[in-house]
Amino acid sequence: MSPAHFEDHSADISPRLVDPNGSEDEQQLEAALRPKKLADFPGQERVRDQLGLVLEAARRRGAPPDHVLLSGPPGLGKTTLAMIVASELEAPIRITSGPAIQHAGDLAAILSSLTEGEVLFLDEIHRMARPAEEMLYLAMEDFRVDVIVGKGPGATAIPLELPPFTVVGATTRAGLLPAPLRDRFGFTGHLDYYKASDLAAILARNADLLGVPATREGIEEIAGRSRGTPRIANRLLRRVRDYAQVHGRQVVDLGSARAALDLFDVDASGLDRLDRAVLEALCRRFGGGPVGLSTLAVAVGEEPDTVETVAEPYLVREGYMIRTPRGRAAAPLAWSHLGLTPPESSLGGALFDPAEGGDGRFTG
Template identity: 65%
Template sequence: MTDEVVSPFAEDEDLDAEASVRPRRLADFIAQHRVRDQLDLLLRGAMGRGTPPDHILLSGPPGLGKTTLANIVAAELGTAIRTTSGPVIERSGDLAAILTSLAEGDVLFIDEIHRIAKPAEELLYSAMEDFRVDVVVGKGPGATAIPLDVEPFTLVGATTRAGLLSGPMRDRFGFVAHLDFYSPADLDSLLHRSARILGVPITAEGAAEVAGRSRGTPRIANRLLRRVRDYAEVRGDGVVDHDTAKAALKVYDVDQLGLDRLDRAVLRALIESFRGGPVGLSTLAVAVGEQSDTVEEVCEPFLVRAGLLARTPRGRVATDAGWLHLGKTPPEGRGIAAQLPDLFTRAENTSP
């Protein structure tokens, strides 16, 4: 028996591959056509006037291209980009140091901006509106506010939970866009582009198979493409065709709908352990050995969007489609349909 040799550079290679397939211009950005056209107008208008464009807020689920669009904004403007994230900015002084180091026209990208600390958020208000920050020196009655000018810049904020943004913060963005999940056709085009960049021979059927299991998310599509490429090079002839993609995704536990091991574990526990529900989130999380936040934020959004699970006031419920996806026959009077009469009754009893 020989020891398995794992390259210490494997993760770096994946990161390099991810960066290489990201588009660098709006013209190369696939899908999000409405957002792309609106952003193009915003940038062209600002460049024509010779002024930085309005601040931009991008919202949507993870993996849809918010970071890529932020870098594209800087590339289209021909300026530098400074990248940080909301959880990193814990004090207003941290943000002031970043803002005062920006050059005129630079782009400041703050990922997960809804998690920025409140003192830093309040400091950001004056920087966004007046390009000025007030740094407080000292404490108590002897404290002094020193105003510092900030070069005109464009803030690009990204968030996966737009509802957690405060009203004053949201109102200071001149352009707000929501990114939607990609269609299978858009993912197919994206996979062909990524395959060309990575030098991976891929057939139309192979791309369609990977696209259909990518959950409408380009980040997942590119990740699956790299794993299918590995399978094709090691166990195949190097070409990603339909059979190769199907066999590779079976090895990596990705089924026809794009569910992975954890997704199926949640659905199986709901159906086999709790007879389809309803069951509370914490109980369901314990059943699969995961944290409640992981089940709620990682698994549930796609299971609900795929129509396999539903949230009701009484708990999580497996739909008929969820039963059928596991090859089981939904019992009579179970599933989400069984909850509807009870919900209507409760609504009538509580109505004035």
């Protein structure tokens, strides 16, 4: 690691350290830490190898590659991969998002200004307005758009030819993409959560870039509590660095990592205050469930969307919560995590027989 050097990032403390959606300041800092080449991109070996093949073949043909769709939960590197595509092709990149394109004219203005070989990155592409989607179909397939001039019976469609370009779309909700749009992407890659060893490699590299001395044990402790998400891992690293600096340790070691993460309510399993509040409500107030999402959200003092999109995906994936047609229920792992014994009548207990072995994760 390089010599100790600490920057002041106290302003980027997030209310939820394990929220994969970062603030604008955090996103700018993460941009500085992003790898620039595919070979430097850690983890996601399958997607990385497949994408590398697509890009190398395009370089040898001297033509833009097929359009690329990247899907997966937030914070896993979709934006980073889009920028790597442009870097590998030595092409400029135009960045926009689905919510920013609410009219076909918005998309037409962007498309008409693209240069040959340019990469157009559309984040959250599933949130694009339907008229713009229909224009994008033609642009991706035939590299042209029809500009409508006039209104009513006298309206005329003027075809506008576009130079060849590559669309890189990113989405956290691939199921919301209409089939005609999804089918126009020549390559689709799904990013999954990272292994702790991959997160440790990312953290070691970023600690060096930030000038933060760190031990292997400290890095591994942070990686193990990062929910398989690089964005969360980077945020926790900065908080542990702050703790080490304030307490005069000047190094991210195991003691600093544990003390800092305990201070910020991130437990050994990566669960934060909201996650534990959801489990507490399920087990203590509702006997393990099932309970409706709205009722559960009221019990923890959050909006239903927050519980559903922030806490629930990780709790379900790790086997703490079960989604049923009648609502959410606590799995046996939730009861054990809280140090409680599930009642025999609980739904989670009925779905899992401890005598059969396993770790209590629901796979039915």
